[in-house]
Amino acid sequence: MNNFIFQSPTELIFGKGQTDKVGTKISEYGGTNVLFVYGGGSIKESGLYDQIIDSLEDEELNIFELPGVEPNPRIALVRKGIDICEENDIDFILAAGGGSTIDTAKTIAAGFYYEGDPWEMFTGDEDPEEALPVGVVLTLAATGSEMNGNAVISNMETEKKLAIQSPALTPDFSILDPVNTFTVPREHTVFGIVDIASHIYEQYFKHIENTEISDRFAESLLITLREASERVLENPEDYNSRANIMLAATLALNGGVCAHSDIKRTYLCALGKDTSFIVHPIEHEFSAFYDIPHGGGLAILHPNWMEYVMDAGIEKFVQYATRVFDVDPTGKSDEDVAREGIVRTREWFNKMGAPTKLSDYNIDDTRFEEIAERLTADGPIGSFKELDKYDLIEIFKMS
C-alpha cells in the first residue's frame, strides 16, 4: 500500500425532497450574491429551475444566471461567467446539472481568482489554490464532480479537452436527490453508468499490492452499479436504483488529487494506489476532436483497453471477473476467466445500448495517428501497462 492523503470535505445532502434546502445551505456557507449556472431547458421543463429559484428567493439571495452549459463544456462560457462574477460581487456559485455544469461552475470559481486567462489554468503547471465557494444540485449520476476537486473543460479552438485538479475546487455542499434524475433520458443514463464504471476501472487496475480495502470498495460499487443499471433501464423512476447509481457515482471518484503538486492526494477507491488515469485521457482526445459523448467514447474504448493490457496483470482481471461478475473459475485457465470478465463487461455496456465501435460515431482511422501522437507526446502512458503510440493505434483499431 502506498502512502496517501485523503480528504473529502463536501457536505453530501442525499435523498428525496432535499432540493428545497439549497437556499438555506447557500446562506449557511456565506453566500449572498449567487451565480446560478445551468445548462439548457431540461431543468426548466422538469420544474427544478423554479424550485431552486423559489428556495433562493426565500433566503433573499441576489441571483445572477449563467445558462447555456453544453456537454464537453467550453472555456468560452467560463470566461463569460468570470465576467459576471467580477461585475456583480458574486460570492457563491451554484451549479444545477451534471458534470459539465459543475465543472463550468468550478472553473469560474477558480478563474475568478486567477490573474490570466482561465484556459492557462489548464495548460499551466500550477494547481488553482483559491476559488469561490461552490454548491451543487445534481441532476445526472456520472462524473463524481459533485464531491471531488476535478474539472474538465474543452477548448474548441485548440481541439483540447483538459482537466484541472485541486482541493480548492471541491464543492462546499452537494444536494443529491435521486428524483432529480428520474427524467434523465435513457442514453444519458447509460453514458453516466459507463462513466462511473470507467472511473472505478481507472483506479482498480493497478499493480500496487495490499490494497484490499480500495479494491473491495471498487468492487462494491461495480456490483451495485451492475445490478441497479438493469432495474433502472426497466423502470426509470425506480427510486432505489436511481439512488444507488447516484451514490455510486459520487463515491466512485471521491476526494481528489493534485495535478501538479508532490502531495499524493487520492480518491476513496484509490486509497494506497496511484491515481493516474489512462482510458479517460484517451477518450478526452476523441471528444476534443469529434465532440462525441464522453460515456459513449468510454464504452467503446474501455473493454478494448482491458483486452490489450490484460496480460500485464492477469490476476487482477481474474479477481475482477470472479468478484464483480461471479465468473466461475472452475476448470478454466486464468486467461479464460479474465477474458470472460472482459466479455461480460462489453455485454453489460452493449445490453444497455451503449455504442460498441468508433464507427458508430462515424469515426474512421484518419486521425488515429495524430491522436496517438498527441497522447504520447511526453512518452508512453499508462501505469498498468505502458502504452506507446503504436499500442494506442492498435487499441484504436480494435475499437
Added chain:
Amino acid sequence: MNNFIFQSPTELIFGKGQTDKVGTKISEYGGTNVLFVYGGGSIKESGLYDQIIDSLEDEELNIFELPGVEPNPRIALVRKGIDICEENDIDFILAAGGGSTIDTAKTIAAGFYYEGDPWEMFTGDEDPEEALPVGVVLTLAATGSEMNGNAVISNMETEKKLAIQSPALTPDFSILDPVNTFTVPREHTVFGIVDIASHIYEQYFKHIENTEISDRFAESLLITLREASERVLENPEDYNSRANIMLAATLALNGGVCAHSDIKRTYLCALGKDTSFIVHPIEHEFSAFYDIPHGGGLAILHPNWMEYVMDAGIEKFVQYATRVFDVDPTGKSDEDVAREGIVRTREWFNKMGAPTKLSDYNIDDTRFEEIAERLTADGPIGSFKELDKYDLIEIFKMS
C-alpha cells in the same frame, strides 16, 4: 434507502514516515499554542514522544503537555485540560494515542467553549457547536475517533460512560502511520480489531432495504479485517496488515452523527441507514460498572446479541455468513447458515484470544438487573430487534 447527510472533512495523512509532518500541519491549521495530550509511557518508550516534540519545536510552537489519559478516559482529566487551555491561550489540541486520548482531546476542545462543567455536555440534550481545532497522531487502530465527531468519556463518581457526537468534534487532520502501531501489545491489537468489527456490525444489521453500497462497504472492511487479523497476530510488524487494519478502523466509523439534532447525519458504512447502536451502549454500562476493556466487553457481548436477535431478520445474517465468512449455503436452512456465521464470528474472536465470558472478568449476575434497568430506563432499545429489560438479562446470562 433513507435520506442522510454525510460529511467527513478530516485530512487523512496515511503511511510510513508521515509523523514528522505533525508540526507543519499544526501551523497550517493555525495553531501556535499547542496542548499535547497523551497517555502513559508507551509513546515515550517507542520514541514517538520525542519525534513529535522535535516536529513541534521545528515549527517553534509553544507546547503544553497533558499526559495521563487512561483507558475509559475520565472527565476529571478533561477538566484539568480545559484549565490549561484557559490559562495558556491554547489554540490547537494535539492528541497522540488511541481513542481514549483522542476523545479526551476532543472533549477538552469542546469544553473550552462550553460555559458549564464539561460533564453536562454528556448529560444534557444539546450537541457541542464549537471546539478548538484538534489534530491526531494515531497509535491504535480501534475507535475511528481520528476521523469522526464522537467522544466517549467516563465519570467514575457516577459510574457512567457517555458519548457526545457533533461535527464540531471532528479532527482537522489525522496522521496514520501504521508503523506507530507495531508496538501495540497483542491484547490491545485484538481488542481494537473487535471494536472495529463491532462498529461495522452496529451499522450493518439493520432492516432498511436497498442499502447495497453501505452493506458492501461494511463487508469489504470485515473481510479485510478478518484476513489481516490473522497475519498481524503472527507478525506484529507486518506493515501491510497493520496498514489495512488501521485504515479499516478509520473507515468503519467515519463521518459522524448528531446526538440530539434532527439532522440525519451518518457514517460511511451507514449511508442510507439508521445510526443507532445497541451493543456499544450495553458494553459501556459494563465498562462503567466494572472498568473492563471496551474491546473485551464487545467480544463477549456481540456474538450473544447476534444469536438473540437473529430471528428478527434472518436474511441479513445469511448475507453476513455467506459474504463475510464464505459459508456455503448449499443444502442448509437459512437458520443454519445464519448460525454458522455467528459461530464463525465467535471463533474468530476467540482464536485471537479475546475473552468469551463475562466470568473471564469475574463478573457475575449480581448487577445484571441494575444494568438492564439503566439501559431500558426510557423504554426498550435496539432497532434490529427491540430489547426490553428481560431480553437484556437473557443476553447477559448467555454471556
